[in-house]
Amino acid sequence: MKMRNPPVNSLSLEFLTELLISLEKLESDKAFHAIILTSDCPGIFSAGLDLMEMCGRDPTHYAEYWKAVQELWLRFYLSHLVVISAINGVNAAGGCLLALSCDYRVLADNPKYAMGLNETLLGIIAPFWFKDTLVNTVGHRTAERALQLGLLFPPAEALQVGMVDKVVPEDQVLSAARSELAQWLAIPGHARQLTKSLMRKPTADRLLKERDADIQNFVRFISRDAIQKALRVYLEKLKQKKT
């Protein structure tokens, strides 16, 4: 599955919906057993959630958007397919969450390709299920430091903390993901799927139980004047970087 939403694969509502439909199609076709998730945007895996979806819109839109974000995470996190990410670019916040929801992560060895949950740098907060997904991957202490500081880890550090499983030269990201896949596909499917569910269901259930409250909380938070201002300032900084 190659993500293509130029220029930065930001996860707009439309793009989230496309990803969701693609995933559902693959999951419902018995011929498919695995997905390699990668990017078609040079140098960028994903810039995360689309800030334009969270800025200057009305509460109904925020609620619709957040429901789609939740849905995509739940589907990827609990997918019965083997999902491996071949991370071939910088990967921030919501994009990093997508990669963390995969079963295995291969990252291209380029110092520019940092990844992490950098929400605090924008003046916003990673929701509890972003946090849980990170804790499940790197452990509590590393996650606590990474989340508070909004750290984006370059490849060597991402490997060291366990945010990714393998770092390989850039031209080998896909082949390394394919080689890894062979090992996962050699395991009896039902045993692997049930084990995945056993490991992940408690984390997903936390959100499933509180889904509506989580949406309301997001809408309240993102609608605050101070948060809207912080997002506008951040977007403006991104634009000024060019001049």
Ligand SMILES: CCCCCC/C=C/CC(=O)SCCNC(=O)CCNC(=O)[C@H](O)C(C)(C)COP(=O)(O)OP(=O)(O)OC[C@H]1O[C@@H](n2cnc3c(N)ncnc32)[C@H](O)[C@@H]1OP(=O)(O)O
């Ligand atoms: C309880 C409440 C909880 C609230 C939780 C909300 C959770 C949010 C999670 C998120 O995912 S927030 C998004 C975090 N993402 C980032 O911080 C990444 C921002 N982007 C970048 O750092 C850079 O763009 C890049 C990815 C490193 C790429 O750099 P590059 O120099 O190649 O491109 P740019 O010139 O910066 O960007 C091109 C173009 O795209 C726009 N853009 C970039 N990122 C986003 C984005 N996330 N959403 C929307 N638009 C984005 C950027 O503004 C440029 O636009 P222009 O019109 O061409 O100037």
